[in-house]
Amino acid sequence: MAKKYIDSGKKDTxxxxxxxxxxxxxxDPRVVAMTADLIGSVKMDAFVKDFxxxxxxxxxxxxxxxxxxxxxxxxxxxxFIGSFAEFVxxxxxxxxxxxxAYGHTNVKIASSHAGITLGEDGATHQTMExxxxxxxxxxxxxxxxxxxxxxxxxxxxxAEYEGPVYLRFGRPAVPNFTAEDQKFEIGKAICMNEGTDxxxxxxxxxxxxxxxxAEALEAEGVSxxxxxxxxxxxxxxxxxxxxxxxxGAVVCAExxxxxxxxxxxxxxxxxxxxxxxxxxxxxxDRFGQSGTPAxxxxxxxxxAAHIVEAAKKAVARK
Amino acid sequence: xxxxxxxxxxxxxxxxDIVRMVTKAKSGHPGGSMSSADFLTALYFDVMKHDPATWTxxxxxxxxxILSAGHLTPIYYSLLARTGYxxxxxxxxxxxxxxxxxxxxxxxxxxxxxxxxxxxxxxxLSLAAGIAVAKKMDKENNKVYVMMGDGECxxxxxxxxxMFAAHHKLDNLIxxxxxxxxxxDGRVDExxxxxxxxxxxxxxxxxxIVADGHDFEEILKAYAxxxxxxxxxxxxxxxxxxxxxxxxxxxxxxxAWHGKAPSAxxxxxxxxQLEETxxxx
Numbered sequence: 001m002a003k004k005y006i007d008s009g010k011k012d013t014x015x016x017x018x019x020x021x022x023x024x025x026x027x028d029p030r031v032v033a034m035t036a037d038l039i040g041s042v043k044m045d046a047f048v049k050d051f052x053x054x055x056x057x058x059x060x061x062x063x064x065x066x067x068x069x070x071x072x073x074x075x076x077x078x079x080f081i082g083s084f085a086e087f088v089x090x091x092x093x094x095x096x097x098x099x100x101a102y103g104h105t106n107v108k109i110a111s112s113h114a115g116i117t118l119g120e121d122g123a124t125h126q127t128m129e130x131x132x133x134x135x136x137x138x139x140x141x142x143x144x145x146x147x148x149x150x151x152x153x154x155x156x157x158x159a160e161y162e163g164p165v166y167l168r169f170g171r172p173a174v175p176n177f178t179a180e181d182q183k184f185e186i187g188k189a190i191c192m193n194e195g196t197d198x199x200x201x202x203x204x205x206x207x208x209x210x211x212x213x214a215e216a217l218e219a220e221g222v223s224x225x226x227x228x229x230x231x232x233x234x235x236x237x238x239x240x241x242x243x244x245x246x247x248g249a250v251v252c253a254e255x256x257x258x259x260x261x262x263x264x265x266x267x268x269x270x271x272x273x274x275x276x277x278x279x280x281x282x283x284x285d286r287f288g289q290s291g292t293p294a295x296x297x298x299x300x301x302x303x304a305a306h307i308v309e310a311a312k313k314a315v316a317r318k
Numbered sequence: 319x320x321x322x323x324x325x326x327x328x329x330x331x332x333x334x335d336i337v338r339m340v341t342k343a344k345s346g347h348p349g350g351s352m353s354s355a356d357f358l359t360a361l362y363f364d365v366m367k368h369d370p371a372t373w374t375x376x377x378x379x380x381x382x383x384i385l386s387a388g389h390l391t392p393i394y395y396s397l398l399a400r401t402g403y404x405x406x407x408x409x410x411x412x413x414x415x416x417x418x419x420x421x422x423x424x425x426x427x428x429x430x431x432x433x434x435x436x437x438x439x440x441x442x443l444s445l446a447a448g449i450a451v452a453k454k455m456d457k458e459n460n461k462v463y464v465m466m467g468d469g470e471c472x473x474x475x476x477x478x479x480x481m482f483a484a485h486h487k488l489d490n491l492i493x494x495x496x497x498x499x500x501x502x503d504g505r506v507d508e509x510x511x512x513x514x515x516x517x518x519x520x521x522x523x524x525x526x527i528v529a530d531g532h533d534f535e536e537i538l539k540a541y542a543x544x545x546x547x548x549x550x551x552x553x554x555x556x557x558x559x560x561x562x563x564x565x566x567x568x569x570x571x572x573x574a575w576h577g578k579a580p581s582a583x584x585x586x587x588x589x590x591q592l593e594e595t596x597x598x599x
Binding site: 056061066072073074075077094095103105 | 375376377378424425426433434435436437438441442443444445446447448449450451452453455456474475478479481482485486
């Protein structure tokens with residue numbers, strides 16, 4: 001039987017970040033928040049109000065923010081730099097590469113409004129390439145939590161972890177279904193639902209879509225295992241290989257470009273260790289466009305219905 | 319104030335180190351290393367409060383120097399070795415496989431004295447500003463120094479950082495520009511047009527000091543003036559007017575030696591013009 005998950009009420013994952021940042025800041029005076037003119041958008045309001053002496057407003061100048069964060073980190077503090085995903089990845093890739101990754105400074109990149117479900121703003125703001133960019137940097141931890149509660153827990157874990165972290169979350173309100181006071185373990189895949197016929201590896205809010213897909217598949221007699229890949233790097237390879245060997249068919253689901261995302265990552269691991277038929281759910285190699293998150297999820301093939309079809313295809317290829 | 323003759327003697331040795339390191343490595347950047355050698359000698363041997371014995375990357379309770387123009391490792395490594403961060407003999411490993419003395423500064427192999435990697439230009443002022451912010455948060459009185467090239471000031475991030483430092487009143491931050499007027503493709507005024515740096519930094523809200531980067535009396539006065547101006551809510555920029563390749567006649571005043579190693583014969587000619595004062599590595 002597929003495990004039932006209850007949505008306790010839709011919430012945006014960026015607010016999960018805000019809640020986690022506040023808690024981490026309350027617990028540890030070394031935590032510093034920085035943004036480039038986006039306090040409200042990245043939900044730093046509570047932190048700014050209660051810890052103004054540990055907040056650094058950087059203005060619309062993200063490259064400088066990355067360098068300044070590295071400087072602040074060198075002194076032993078734990079800076080979180082928050083902005084839209086595009087502006088803390090592609091716009092400042094070289095700064096992150098030199099100052100954060102190669103310098104191995106303790107900077108946490110808080111990347112909001114990631115993916116196509118940013119919605120109405122359109123393609124300039126809908127980053128679908130960020131996971132690929134950040135994955136390619138040696139020593140960078142890449143976390144993409146699935147809901148409000150997990151994002152809050154992941155933020156606290158990122159503060160406690162020593163080293164560069166890329167933390168990805170989004171703008172729209174999405175189902176909040178994981179445990180409220182969970183402990184987030186970096187690098188650990190989370191089995192949401194055990195199954196025997198096919199494994200759906202999902203990341204971000206597509207985990208909810210995967211859970212719904214598993215429910216629909218069960219009604220059709222297909223037993224789907226759902227694994228939440230909340231940490232994309234380092235990947236929990238052991239869990240991925242074990243599940244693929246068990247079910248013999250795989251679907252990878254992510255809100256990202258096909259290039260360099262979770263799908264390619266898992267395909268590489270399985271090709272080397274346990275060759276398995278794989279189907280891919282992602283935004284393909286194209287830019288986004290304006291629309292509501294729900295419209296875009298459907299048109300770009302990211303919702304539960306598309307995952308169901310992909311799972312059936314993967315099973316048929318066994 | 320330090321003995322000027324002594325500083326001159328040190329900088330002569332540093333220039334020998336630069337020429338010998340680059341010749342041995344058959345690559346590297348002697349031109350800017352020689353134009354910045356005098357004012358950096360004064361900084362490391364006289365002005366800056368630093369202690370190699372207790373140094374850490376945190377820069378805690380010490381003055382910090384960030385080399386933004388990361389290609390100037392010949393002068394940087396010579397300064398660090400000659401002030402006791404690591405053995406002078408290690409200068410012989412510059413740019414060789416396995417060496418801590420990477421082509422551009424790196425922290426990967428743990429070279430003492432190096433805070434951060436640099437080499438991709440235009441980033442050091444932001445880094446230094448961040449350290450200055452943190453020192454203020456910690457109510458620490460030490461200063462943060464950072465050196466850029468004048469060509470490097472063509473990078474947009476420099477001006478983001480200039481705005482940020484003034485906005486946050488980072489009066490513990492002292493920037494320096496090695497204003498030698500040269501960059502890889504030619505004269506700065508022909509290639510990138512960085513223009514009037516004095517007026518530009520002033521317009522960005524900085525205190526600006528202009529000094530002759532090869533006259534130790536002026537150099538020390540400039541640092542003293544910077545010290546006097548610190549604490550006045552404004553960051554301070556010292557523009558050191560200098561000559562690329564200064565100290566060796568055939569290397570001076572041209573961009574040709576930005577990133578070129580002398581031949582063995584040229585090396586001998588150069589060394590004949592630079593007195594050995596502290597013993598070669």
